[in-house]
Amino acid sequence: MDFSIQITGFVALYVFMLAAFAGWVIIGHVPAILHTPLMSGSNFVHGIVVVGGMFVLLNASTVQEQAIGFFAVLLGAGNAAGGYAVTDRMLAMFQTSGQKAQHAKLSHVKARHPRKD
Amino acid sequence: MTMASTAQLIIGVTDLAAALLFLYGLKRMSSPVTAPSGIFVAGLGMLVAVLASFFYAFDVGAAAKPHLMVNVGLGVVALIVGGGVAWWAGKKVAMTAMPQMVAIYNGMGGGAAGAIAAVELFGTKTPGTTQLVVTLLGALIGSISLSGSLVAWAKLQGVIKKPLRVRGQQYFNILVLLGTLAVAGYFIYVAQGASGQLLPTPQLIYLFFGCALIYGILMTLPIGGADMPVVISIYNAATGLAVGLEGFVLGNPALMIAGMVVGAAGTLLTLLMAHAMNRSVANVLFTNFGGTPKHKASHIKGSLKPTAAADAGIFMRYAKNVIIIPGYGLAAAQGQQKLYEFVKLLLAAGVSVKFAIHPVAGRMPGQMDVLLAEAGVPYDLIFQLDDINDEFKTIDVALVIGANDVVNPAARTDKSSPIFGMPILNADQAKQVYVVKRGQGKGYADIVNALFYADNCNMVYGDANAVMTMMIEAVRGLGAKAAA
Numbered sequence: 001m002d003f004s005i006q007i008t009g010f011v012a013l014y015v016f017m018l019a020a021f022a023g024w025v026i027i028g029h030v031p032a033i034l035h036t037p038l039m040s041g042s043n044f045v046h047g048i049v050v051v052g053g054m055f056v057l058l059n060a061s062t063v064q065e066q067a068i069g070f071f072a073v074l075l076g077a078g079n080a081a082g083g084y085a086v087t088d089r090m091l092a093m094f095q096t097s098g099q100k101a102q103h104a105k106l107s108h109v110k111a112r113h114p115r116k117d
Numbered sequence: 118m119t120m121a122s123t124a125q126l127i128i129g130v131t132d133l134a135a136a137l138l139f140l141y142g143l144k145r146m147s148s149p150v151t152a153p154s155g156i157f158v159a160g161l162g163m164l165v166a167v168l169a170s171f172f173y174a175f176d177v178g179a180a181a182k183p184h185l186m187v188n189v190g191l192g193v194v195a196l197i198v199g200g201g202v203a204w205w206a207g208k209k210v211a212m213t214a215m216p217q218m219v220a221i222y223n224g225m226g227g228g229a230a231g232a233i234a235a236v237e238l239f240g241t242k243t244p245g246t247t248q249l250v251v252t253l254l255g256a257l258i259g260s261i262s263l264s265g266s267l268v269a270w271a272k273l274q275g276v277i278k279k280p281l282r283v284r285g286q287q288y289f290n291i292l293v294l295l296g297t298l299a300v301a302g303y304f305i306y307v308a309q310g311a312s313g314q315l316l317p318t319p320q321l322i323y324l325f326f327g328c329a330l331i332y333g334i335l336m337t338l339p340i341g342g343a344d345m346p347v348v349i350s351i352y353n354a355a356t357g358l359a360v361g362l363e364g365f366v367l368g369n370p371a372l373m374i375a376g377m378v379v380g381a382a383g384t385l386l387t388l389l390m391a392h393a394m395n396r397s398v399a400n401v402l403f404t405n406f407g408g409t410p411k412h413k414a415s416h417i418k419g420s421l422k423p424t425a426a427a428d429a430g431i432f433m434r435y436a437k438n439v440i441i442i443p444g445y446g447l448a449a450a451q452g453q454q455k456l457y458e459f460v461k462l463l464l465a466a467g468v469s470v471k472f473a474i475h476p477v478a479g480r481m482p483g484q485m486d487v488l489l490a491e492a493g494v495p496y497d498l499i500f501q502l503d504d505i506n507d508e509f510k511t512i513d514v515a516l517v518i519g520a521n522d523v524v525n526p527a528a529r530t531d532k533s534s535p536i537f538g539m540p541i542l543n544a545d546q547a548k549q550v551y552v553v554k555r556g557q558g559k560g561y562a563d564i565v566n567a568l569f570y571a572d573n574c575n576m577v578y579g580d581a582n583a584v585m586t587m588m589i590e591a592v593r594g595l596g597a598k599a600a601a
Binding site: 072 | 156163177183201204207212218225226233240363369370373376379382490491
């Protein structure tokens with residue numbers, strides 16, 4: 001039995017189309033307060049390129065390919081790790097007054113962040 | 118079942134899981150309540166995908182077999198070094214420097230996509246014209262994203278101070294882009310020569326990457342620093358697209374899906390940002406904003422009226438309601454903590470306090486929200502422009518701290534102003550306006566602000582952190598006197 005994860009031709013176009021639509025829909029409802037964290041978050045997600053770099057590096061058969069492959073993994077890993085660290089720091093700061101005891105008296109203030117529907 | 122197909126199965130399953138986790142993670146990140154867990158979910162997807170990528174080792178081509186141990190070692194080293202350094206830098210950098218860090222990491226992603234394409238091109242692994250075109254397209258976009266992001270970083274970091282512009286620059290840039298495309302076209306022509314076999318033409322590949330990298334630099338240099346957030350967002354989308362395209366070349370669905378999701382999401386995010394600045398993306402990329410302001414500040418009446426920080430602080434203590442408009446100056450002075458301390462004093466005294474955030478406050482949309490959140494300000498005290506702008510008419514005090522262009526009424530009235538048409542916070546409509554500012558200098562867009570000269574406006578000069586400290590002391594002093 002052979003498992004192939006290759007996607008080619010029109011199927012690839014379908015995948016691209018659906019993925020693009022998914023990305024568009026997910027971001028479509030984001031409040032402005034999250035623009036920067038989300039840019040950073042999506043920046044982290046394309047760090048998946050490191051996996052492509054690993055594929056290329058492991059299949060390298062010349063010194064040149066090894067060098068470029070190494071470079072690809074190095075950069076891709078930086079993209080992924082750095083993107084995660086920065087996004088995590090940004091998002092860790094979001095808290096409502098309800099979550100913080102010392103601000104309990106403010107809890108009557110309505111949370112008003114209307115989504116851009 | 119052979120070892121190779123088992124490896125394929127494992128990679129297939131984990132990549133599927135990774136794609137799902139990315140989508141679910143991004144979905145969670147799109148609401149402030151669930152956002153912190155969103156990045157964790159996406160991170161989990163990344164972790165399993167990277168670990169599973171070692172299974173490629175069981176399925177390498179015959180040529181790579183002898184080098185396998187070395188390659189695996191190189192992979193581990195690259196992952197640890199690249200990931201470690203970036204992780205350390207990401208944890209250590211100040212929150213105010215976040216935008217340029219995002220630019221750097223984004224450039225790295227673009228570079229990685231370009232490098233993958235380079236291996237495909239140098240080797241003979243790209244069969245067929247379609248594959249070749251997609252590889253080259255991904256390489257072009259990835260390279261532009263790499264060099265462009267580095268220029269964006271240099272601008273935000275202050276390494277490059279002024280936008281560099283020369284006459285006919287746009288035409289020259291277009292020429293370079295056309296030249297790059299011509300090289301790519303010639304490369305395809307040569308590669309698809311007589312035998313249909315990819316011929317080794319390293320010089321052409323070098324030339325192609327060189328041109329693409331130079332185009333990225335040339336394209337970003339003339340854009341003003343104030344527009345960098347939009348530019349970074351564009352490059353973010355571009356890197357996503359490049360990753361998706363290289364995923365197609367490698368036949369890797371995880372790269373295709375993640376890349377394309379980011380490509381689309383980044384594009385929409387770019388449009389939202391540009392919209393918030395009331396500018397089109399083409400306008401950002403191809404016009405010279407804030408370069409040489411031709412208009413003269415002739416029709417500004419009134420004078421600057423300085424006042425003491427203590428007086429302003431006490432005035433606000435006895436006001437009914439205050440709206441605070443923070444800007445980059447606050448962040449640069451690291452004054453958020455002190456500001457929130459002051460706000461807590463006001464709240465305790467029964468003053469209604471709200472924060473009004475302009476979409477481009479700080480250096481990137483949403484950055485000011487993050488900085489305030491860092492200082493502990495609950496986000497339900499923070500309001501966006503559209504939600505709060507009508508309230509300025511009814512409030513006692515608008516406190517502008519380190520913000521300038523986003524409260525400049527010229528954007529409403531003065532057609533000759535470079536920021537004309539940009540939505541602004543209506544601070545000028547408050548009964549009393551206090552502006553905390555380091556000196557008499559101009560804002561990022563380098564234009565005079567008529568608000569500062571208005572009758573209802575007083576200037577409090579000084580570093581935002583120092584000014585807030587003085588205000589706190591003044592208000593505390595009142596309490597002490599009352600108690601005595």
